[in-house]
Amino acid sequence: MDILGMIEKVVTSNGLVVAFAMVGLVMWVAYSLSKLTKGRIHGSAIAILLGLILAWIGGAVSGGSKGLADITFFAGLGTMGGSMLRDYAIVSTAFGARFEEIKKAGLPGILSLFVGIISAYIVGVIFALIFGYHTAADLATIGAGAVTFVVGPVTGAATGASSEVIAVSIAAGVVKSIVVMIATPFLAKPFGLNNSKSAMVYGGLMGTTSGTAAGLAATDARLVPYGAMTATFYTGLGCLLCSLSDHQRYLPLGISFIG
Amino acid sequence: MVIYGVTLLSVCYFIGVLLGDILGQLVGVGSNVGGVGFAMILLIILSNKFLNDNHLSKQAQDGLNFWSSMYIPIVVAMTCGQNVYAAITAGPLAILAGIIAVLVGFLLMPLISKIGKPAEPLPPLTPAKED
Incomplete structure (x- = not known):
């Protein structure tokens, strides 16, 4: 046998x-x-x-x-x-979450999405410039990769960036998501990530669903529904904002002038 | 019955993800926009309503609680499937951009959290809630 x-x-x-x-x-x-x-x-x-x-x-x-x-x-x-069971379990954590808490963090939560996407994008563009990328397509793609590893390739496909640049943008997004997983429990205390409101702001700033899901699980599982709530809007909004920057070529070009 | 809780969760999930896809189409991005968030809001509203009307039995709540207590194990399974090898061998540009983007996010968090009414920290975890 x-x-x-x-x-x-x-x-x-x-x-x-x-x-x-x-x-x-x-x-x-x-x-x-x-x-x-x-x-x-x-x-x-x-x-x-x-x-x-x-x-x-x-x-x-x-x-x-x-x-x-x-x-x-x-x-x-x-x-x-995989994404199905992960999202299913994330939704289930909302059972027991309080709607009042979510309303309380409405404005800062929405603001954090925009600030999070734009700041990550700028960081990505700055490092792309430092490493010698200059075309608007390359800068936009790598900037979008620092937003999340989904937004990077979506933007890269739209701008016609090379597959090498798209690979860099995916890698930047994966690194970001893993850093969020590891760093969150250690940075939670000094940065005041201990209540529903800051969790919503955190979700909006970090955005990566896998990163915030794991980072909050490692910190305090009770924060999960609030962080996940805003993070879930991040990738879609990121695709939207990064495609805007592609059409008008404002953001990467503006920054490359400064650079 | 336990399945009623699971069904409630599934219906909320389905409607939320569908709404997210529709919103994604409307704003012209290929991806889902906020589907999980819509599903969560729907679940909060419906579960509160059913609890208040006594329509959610203890067993049905257990069906919901099972999945939310499976959250951390599922996330651990998710981390096992991450492309860590590619991230570590990605080269300095990707690594620096990834790390600094996270740090900038953390630096901005206290600033944005100050907007609006301050929030109370959660009460400390009791050891019994550990797992």
């Missing part, structure tokens, strides 16, 4: 169930490590860090773009952590 072959068959045809078991194991390891730090580092923060390390290993081994989910044995992680 080919036991290994049979195990492989069961695993590959039941990917999602295997993912449930594996994530449970990661959570258990993470919360045990958290106890060792006497709870100073939150268990979910450690779990997210472990997840990122596993994703790095997966990417290094498989050469694919989906982290550990590119390894056949762990393919179910792609379903469990």
Whole structure:
């Protein structure tokens, strides 16, 4: 009997169930490590860090773009952590959220979206200039990549940027999203991310859905519905604003004059 | 029944995402605009209404609570699927732009949070709520 072959068959045809078991194991390891730090580092923060390390290993081994989910044995992680179940779980966190809190943060929440998109875009354009990119299409694409890794390629396709520039813009967005995941629990306290209002502003400023989802989970899960609420408007608004900057070529050109 | 809570969540999700797609079409971007946000607002309004009218049984609430307590594990699964390898090997431009964009965001957060009425910090977590 080919036991290994049979195990492989069961695993590959039941990917999602295997993912449930594996994530449970990661959570258990993470919360045990958290106890060792006497709870100073939150268990979910450690779990997210472990997840990122596993994703790095997966990417290094498989050469694919989906982290550990590119390894056949762990393919179910792609379903469990894919956008459908992720968004479904995000929506479910709204059960128990308070509408009054959301109304209270209405204006700063909306403002944070615009400020977040424009500031990320400017940062991207400035670094693109420093690294020697000068055409409006390149600058707009890399600037949009610093907004999120969805807005970058959308803008790149619209401006006709080269695939090398689009790759840089996606990478900038992925880096941003991962930095948000890792940095949020550490920066939350000094920057006052401890109430529903600042969580909504945070969601609007950072925008990356995966980044804010993980960053807030690692900080305080009760903040999730508020941060996710604004973050969910970010990518769409980002595509809109970045396409405007492309038509008129104001933003990248304006900044390149300063540069 | 537990499924009633899950159904409520699913209906809100579906309507919200559909609205987000429609809004995306209307403003002329290819992507979804705020679908998850609309779904969340719908769920808050409907679940509050059903709770007040006593139409949401304990089991139905359990159906909703199950998914919200699966949130962190799902996010951990999501992090396992991130393209961390590409991010680390991306070269200095992508890495610097990504890091500085986040830092600028954090610096702006306290400024924007000051607008309007101040908000109270959440009460500290009790150890029992850890998981």
